[in-house]
Amino acid sequence: MSEQQLRVDIVEIGRRLYARGYTASNDGNISARLDDKRLIMTPRSVCKGFMTPEMMCITDLDGLKLAGERDPSSEMQMHLEVYRQRPDVKAVVHAHPPIATGFAVAGIPLDRAVLAEVVTTLGSVPIAEYATPSTKELPEAVRKYVKAHDGMLLANHGALTLGADLFAAYYKMETIEHFANISLVARMLGGERLLSRDEVFRLQGLRGSYGIAAPAPICPDPGDPAQADCQVVQAPVSSTGQRLIPDGRLGTIGPERLRPEASAEREPRASGGRAPRALKDDEIRLTYRELTALIEDAVRNLK
Numbered sequence: 086m087s088e089q090q091l092r093v094d095i096v097e098i099g100r101r102l103y104a105r106g107y108t109a110s111n112d113g114n115i116s117a118r119l120d121d122k123r124l125i126m127t128p129r130s131v132c133k134g135f136m137t138p139e140m141m142c143i144t145d146l147d148g149l150k151l152a153g154e155r156d157p158s159s160e161m162q163m164h165l166e167v168y169r170q171r172p173d174v175k176a177v178v179h180a181h182p183p184i185a186t187g188f189a190v191a192g193i194p195l196d197r198a199v200l201a202e203v204v205t206t207l208g209s210v211p212i213a214e215y216a217t218p219s220t221k222e223l224p225e226a227v228r229k230y231v232k233a234h235d236g237m238l239l240a241n242h243g244a245l246t247l248g249a250d251l252f253a254a255y256y257k258m259e260t261i262e263h264f265a266n267i268s269l270v271a272r273m274l275g276g277e278r279l280l281s282r283d284e285v286f287r288l289q290g291l292r293g294s295y296g297i298a299a300p301a302p303i304c305p306d307p308g309d310p311a312q313a314d315c316q317v318v319q320a321p322v323s324s325t326g327q328r329l330i331p332d333g334r335l336g337t338i339g340p341e342r343l344r345p346e347a348s349a350e351r352e353p354r355a356s357g358g359r360a361p362r363a364l365k366d367d368e369i370r371l372t373y374r375e376l377t378a379l380i381e382d383a384v385r386n387l388k
């Protein structure tokens with residue numbers, strides 16, 4: 086691809102990141118391999134929504150500036166680390182999409198096998214450890230997962246995606262944010278039903294026919310040292326052959342979280358007498374009053 090086309094594509098992706106609210110102010114950065122010795126990337130301290138093609142910076146693979154009026158991105162070291170670790174990667178996108186970043190801030194990885202497209206394109210989306218932005222810590226945190234993952238969350242910061250070209254990397258950012266949105270809604274509605282492990286393997290088998298050749302984001306063998314720094318997709322084994330399985334661990338968001346673990350067995354003392362109605366083995370529904378009474382009771386017991 087010509088240098089001019091790369092410049093134009095970076096401008097367009099910056100515009101989309103900003104328009105979709107994936108970056109605020111001057112956040113985010115985008116880079117691509119220009120050839121086997123040079124990178125082209127966004128300059129520091131510009132809003133990605135209003136860039137022009139001539140603003141871009143050209144550096145070597147060590148980050149030395151070769152061309153461009155402005156200095157390269159403050160997160161350049163993170164991009165350089167990705168290119169060092171992944172010869173197959175031709176482009177890197179970093180942004181702060183709010184729902185995915187919310188998961189990164191809450192420390193909740195997007196690791197559940199829920200959507201076929203996500204299982205095939207990204208597998209699991211791990212969280213790289215917190216690192217101070219624009220310091221050497223950040224490339225070190227990213228190094229752990231970058232060999233096995235094309236997309237990851239950055240703890241208390243944002244998200245990072247890689248691809249065989251600029252748009253492939255950008256679309257993975259869209260996929261992560263979309264996945265985060267759906268995961269959030271599903272958890273508010275009571276929790277995801279997960280794809281079974283068999284279904285995940287079936288999807289993995291289809292990857293080739295979709296033209297996806299990511300390294301190993303599904304990681305069927307976590308014991309393999311080559312996949313040591315890989316986060317496995319949560320896909321339970323189905324004993325009945327079902328392809329969708331409720332996940333018993335859910336309930337991290339919403340009123341479920343407030344439910345005291347032992348309350349299923351315990352009578353609420355101050356709830357006005359009515360015992361909670363048991364629905365299924367692991368489910369219990371309480372009125373607001375009953376829930377308040379349980380919490381008050383728990384607080385009293387703590388004192």
Ligand SMILES: [Zn+2]
Nearest residue numbers: 113218242243
């Ligand atoms: Zn950032």
